[in-house]
Amino acid sequence: MEVSEGRGNPSWRLGDHVSVTYAADDECRDLLTGFVTTGLRPGQRVVVFLDADDADLARHLTDAAPDAAPGQLMVLMHGDGFDVSGPTRVQQMLDGLTAMRDQSYAEHYQGLFVAGKMTWTLRAGFDTPELLVYESAVNRFFGDGRVAGLCLYDRRRFDKEALTAIGAVHPGPLLRFTVGGWGAHLRLSGELDASNAGALPSILDMVTEVDSTVLLDASDLRFLDAAAAGAIVRFAASRPTRHTVVRCTRGVRQALSLVGADTVPSLVLRDQVSGV
Template sequence: MSEGREDRSWRLGDHVSAMYSADDECRDLLTRYVRAGVRPGQRVAVFLDADDADLARHLTAAAPAAAPGQLVITRYGTGGFDLTARTGPALVERMLDGMAAMREQAAGDGYGGLFLAGKMTWALRAGLGADELVRYEAAANRFFGDARVAGLCLYDRRRFTKDALTAIAAVHPGPLLRFTVGGWGAHLRLSGELDASNAAALPSILDIVAGADSTVLLDASELRFLDAAGAGTIVRFAASRPHRSTVVRCTRGVRQTLHLVGADTVPSLVLRDQVSGV
């Protein structure tokens, strides 16, 4: 990702990974993220390591305008995030359940959204391998499809292998691609750009609506760019549901790319102009 743009691009619906190589770099990333969430009045929750007391104090001081309870800084291993007794799928479920509870609490307290950020070193202590961590991040895409939340996952280049970081970054759609799940469960909205940097995230995003026993509406009206790999994923998704229509509302450029990779050969795939109804 382009690490100079976070404070301008972060918003609800994001699921972004950020890599850092030094403690001060991590501090600066978190400072900008906290301020980006506090400024419009969202609740901001940050998860830090047990030895990050100085960083916690810095972040608190960096957001003097935060209302009481608006900025929540938590250490892994405490409260609902005690990870010591969980492994594999149970650990992933515990993390996602904990984040969902925080989202509902933020809504109950009157906040319009929740900005979440966390140092991902907890995964190393929990013994998650690279493949398991990629599966966790793919599962988290479903959670961040809720337009009430944003997520920043911080990875220390000194602790994770280059191959692991490449795979992990690929399943994070942000900051170039955003998606939200509509009011009915088979409505998925894509915006931004879908290219080689985030195309690996698309299957887990489409999985959110894959089980719908109805027409799926994929609203790509605000998708500015779609590469051939992403277009192929959409065409294969439609082909996997031969008895239920997949309607893609899109621009002329996106439509042309879909045609190039075989959209015409899939009867269940219906392409509509971006201003048309379903």
Template sequence: MSANRTRERPIDDVGHGDHLCLAFADDAEQRRVVTSYLQVGLDRGERVLYFADQNTPGQVLNWLREAGTDPAAALDSGQLTVTTADDSYLADGPFDADAMVTALHKEVSDCLAAGYTGLRVSGEMSWALRDIPGADRLDEYERKVNAVFAGHAASAICQYDARRFDAASLHSFDRRHPAIVAPHPLFTSPSLDLVPSLRNGQQALRVIGDVDYHSFQAFSSALESILDWPGDLTVDMNSLQFIDLAGMRALVRTAERLRAGRRLHVVDLDPMLCEVMHVVGWDQIPSLSVTAREALA
């Protein structure tokens, strides 16, 4: 199992001690994760804090309502607070990483003293892309804030929009978190999983299992869906067990559809399959890059 997969945590399994990174490139994925995370916290009797930025607090509350959870009682009692980054991370103007860590420590103590079962926090981190003094300390903050959650009755999910943050920043923030939110598969079956993931700060489609006659249509549909991702595309073949000729042709067709300047990177492909791509001449397509999987020692 890859190191990345061992760091993944299904959203329904997030609990005390977790500080997770959610890197998303799809609004529906963000909404799915956030809604589930908030609902579970409310159901468990936790104090729930949400710091919005790209979305408004009203939009976040509507996510709950449309998922069948009326937030009114939790808002009235103080169990739920949905505010903005300007009124939380940036309440004093500049971003003060140390002050925010201290405030979160106090929130944990206060919520337990008030009888809640724990603290649950999620924030949209896009505010850091604005010209705000102290925003350059976000990486330091993510490292320091681990101590707020590790071993305590608290959890957090930090949300990074992969369409806004560059790959280097995403990779850095990802590594500052002990774990990441497990992405929702685009397709899953007993023989194949097609899962969006983050690889070195870039969105990737991870192919796990077999691409054959039975799963070809799902594979083609997944490739079609990632065409909307920003920048170059990456298909991670590290966990691929088998792919037939039709599946390989689907990769080629996807690369050929990219506009000038974009490339499809097929990475960690079995060396024998790389040789097939070379013999056929597909590796000469300008918009297609193929990298072989390293042999096991």
């Protein structure tokens, strides 16, 4: 499935990491305006990353938020507000996002909306493999559920094959996840299918190195396909000396059993209403 196209009236929520494509500048402007105005609720900050030639768009977004408190809306242009370059550009961006999130929480913001017009990555030298690494790795950034992310891709600048691959590593809008319990508790909600299953390995990587039992709470997961079920079973099998406990509905349990869950001793399935 391709990245979803920017049509209709999307409903942005904390916990999202969504990729949307557009093919006209006004479409991109309208999507960003809606994201900004939704995110500027009391107690939330909005950050928008733009390309170097987006001065008019930056002014439009600022004008669209006349009631924003000082510092609540940050519109940054590549080369003038943020700059990543060179062989470490992926890590530079990840480090910058983390620092921005931590600063926002230190300033008592309860939520953070982050949007990017992703043509900036072309100017910064990202190729498709680097973008896939970045988009997969940044899933960790959204794991506390207090952040929403929107990545906007121009169909005139990115080819169809790249957009399909990029879309698959974005879990939203169908899937949301949070990490808690000192990093040993991963909660999944929504749906896992071909449109977002590419994001699952990077999400599971967040708890791979936990030296204790991992609780994967899938009680609110309404659907997963065979590929996603297989990824969960392989994750448990990769930790043979540490248990992975999956709390799930009967339907999810059946899907896991069909792909070999019962053959993995370290994988423990529990009903969604039971204790661990």
